[in-house]
Amino acid sequence: MPELSQEDRKFQEIVKLYEQRDYAKAIEIGEEFTKKYSQNGAAWNLLGLSYKAAGNIAQAIRIFEFLIKSKSIPDSAMFHSNLGNTFMLIGRITEGISCFRKAIELEPDMINAIEALGLAYLETDQREEAARSFERVLKLDSNHQRSLYFLGNLYLTEQNWASAAKYLRKSNFGLSQSHYLECLLCLGQGKEFLNFYKKLSKRRVINPLVGGLVAHVQKLYERDVKNIFCDDAMNHIYVGRIEEEDGFSDKLANELIEYHRSNKNDYRSQSLLHNGSQSSGNLFLLDEPFATKLKFCIEKQVELYRSKFKDSEQGFLNHWPKSYELFGWLVSIKSGGNLDAHNHKEGWLSGSFYLSMPRSEGRGEDDGNIAFSYQGPKYPSGGRSSERRVVDVRPRDICMFPSSLFHETVPFKGNEERISFAFDVKPIN
Template sequence: MNCRITELVSSKKVLTSRDKDQGKKKIKNVKTYPVPFTLEEKKKNITFNTNTPSQPSKEQIINQAIEFHSQGNIPEAAKYYKNFINQGFKDERAFSNYGVILKSLGKLKEAEISTRKAIEIKPDLADSYYNLGIILKDLGKLKESETYTRKAIELNPNYAEAHSILGLILRDLGNLQEAESYTRKAIEIKPNYAEACSNLGLILKDSGQLQEAELSCRKAIEINPNFADAYSNLGGILSDLGKLKEAELSARKAIAIKPNYAEACSNLGIILKDLGNLQEAESYTRKAIEIKPNFAEALYSLGSLLIDLDKREEAMKSLLKAVELKPALDKAVRDLAINLNYEKKFELALKYLSKNESISCQSLYLGCLLSLDREKEFNEKYQELSKKRVCNAEIGGIIEHASIIYEKKYHSPFCNQAMKYVLFEKINEESFSTNDLNKMISYIKNEKTMMRYQGTLHKGIQTSGNLFSLDLPFVRSIKKALEEKIELYRNKFKDSGQGFILNWPEKYELRSWMISMKNGGFLAPHNHEYGWVTGSFYLQIPKYSNNDNHSGDIAFSYKGPRYPNKGKNFNLMIKKIEIRDICIFPSSLFHHTIPFESTEERICFVFDLIQK
């Protein structure tokens, strides 16, 4: 972070230092805010003569420190502030401005101490409360940060910067309505406040007001066309709007303005991954980490990318480092635990999951207990999660399996007896033309189409990224056809009383990919624990040469692949599939495909409806 000195014009000339923090977490959480730290007006006509044999006075030391600070000579400014403080002089300017420098050097604890001293000396200086609020925010002490920032506003009700930073603090605390109110107040006080407009975009994005969020970030760019943060924030919003190519351009613009912008590099990596460009995504994510080695969100993103690139050992190291740096980063903890589960390291997975209280991590914790066959602990955790009314596909799959091996009827808040909610339909020519169907087949057969590693897929390939991010006519056509079938599915089971229908997400996204299998190919048992409902549309079914009547068919079961089976019957159900069949089912349901023998390929289009 760089310290920037600017000059504000008022009845008196006041030199102000602005220390700007760049961003947070992945594309969806980039933060920007100005940080003014007041440098008090220097007394006129005072010179600092190093040739004078006598010791410099208190005012000479502080004025020289401020002079160096205003010129950007931070090392010399720090030396003079420190000298001033060490001599026992008490002046809020020295402690406040030295806090600026300590913060810019990443010495947040020392910055906090210095700024608290400034407040102790002068309890009515709004800037010091504001500065301390920002330092505490960076230290993760959000409630304290809120308290001190509110004090700054109490002392100076028209303090636009304080209103804006309070908006970001409240956003982090989950109070989006009040966060929006304070950020709008900052813009009301200071209409051309680019940072506040950009921050408002982030808050509106979090509350689902994507169109207005886009307008707010574009307003920030209109005010300041070289505002890298606003371009990066806009990229995240455009990504959520499904405008991935525009999002990519916006993130690239942020990097062009500010080449060492770690958050923008990480954000671009996320966008490129969604676009299926895994190699370039890896390159930009590594660059983000090179710029900012302890960037937990980027380390998580890299781990996720490396799994898709079949570099599991390196991926685990990256995920482990992300979790060590930020145990509260639930998506990193979850990915680490999932991969430890694949390696049957359930005890180690429990160790990391126990430190994260998010619903997703605690649901996976329940699964680890089932894997270890710890029935008593499983029952205790099940009761705990039931009281919280946890409803997700992870829980659904775990409980269906546990009900069978423990011979106890557990109630699933997601879906009970999920096989009852498997729907087979047809997508006809009118909804999706043969021409578009053939173009889709050609897409996966094109050697330029990028693929990803998929651990459950044998003798086959899977496209990378989210196909719904592609602006192609056949993608738009199949999405429209699928949305009609999803609505039909929801209506068919509307009276089921099942949690996944009753709690159908108000805000969701569709993610899709294609799978092609060759002779001997199959998908091993798995479920889509991150989804809500899952579906597959069959584009090409080969002529089978083996005698198995179930060749290439899809099979459903309540048997989870990582859980003990105790010799129980898990009610296998096999369904015959044909070209143009579409199958939709709860994401909790475990499924696999039957191996086949053929010279032709078996091709399908798979999708998940995912809660936002």
């Protein structure tokens, strides 16, 4: 086997650092490397990926755009696909779709780009196109775990439980097996549900999706089933405040709202939202002062939450993720609108920071507030209903709760918009 050149050895060092998630060091060495070997497209690409993983999205975009425009570095489908993925992180969906299409044009069987295009189509409610993308991946690789999961999930949202189960049971990616448990409940297979839940529990599978399913069964069917995520979620709702003196000024709040209204990123298709709009991507990744300051404030609030419930024996607190990211988005709702009941299956701890609320004059007692329940809106209920708790919220309130807990907004009438910044603590595996 021929000895590696100095260039190849140094490049492999950067690869190793990236794989070890030492992104700061990968960036440091990658910057030096690309100055010396300026035509090494793979190194530039890895440098862009390192910036992306480190959260410097603006610099990652600059590098991938440089690669695509470069006259001295051969074009590659990978560069376009990586640029598309980076655009998607900050909600620039239209640009992301263009990148994925270009990548597929250059490399028609590029599975990552085809799958990413399907996910982008989902963000814009192009469901048939999304399904075709995932099916195309499965024709290329019938056991592709991610596309089995995404196609199964698509059927889930359409409440086609049997078709969803067919794909989800074959996948071990993400929450596939937990979603399969969801299918068993919705198909009315109670015995199979309980048996499969026991299997997941033995494997220490713990997440908000399973937590919400088990809470629904506990409360509506009065089954004595231990909820390893949280069996007392209503008593783990916390309301605090983020004041100007905490570091997030009214000026920054207005800049965040203006960013949302300017549609600098594409609005996300959201079937649960009525007479409102939701941002796409992760707003915490924006290179904007309001994103940096708000992230700092919310991180402090998350630690306050953990401190408040430090003596709790609930699973989501005892098994707090070793590493996590904050994922944030903005939701604005106009008069007569609301957000239907749902929970955050990929979160851990969820919350909303309230920027604007309809004034109290002429409001019903609960108008515009947030309501919580153990009842999954799409799950069979047997004609029963769960307790419902409405929490009163005002501008600058922050409300946090276990991600398994179903929640919705109460419709309201008024001239002002209801504007909130929602976020999840999301585990990083």
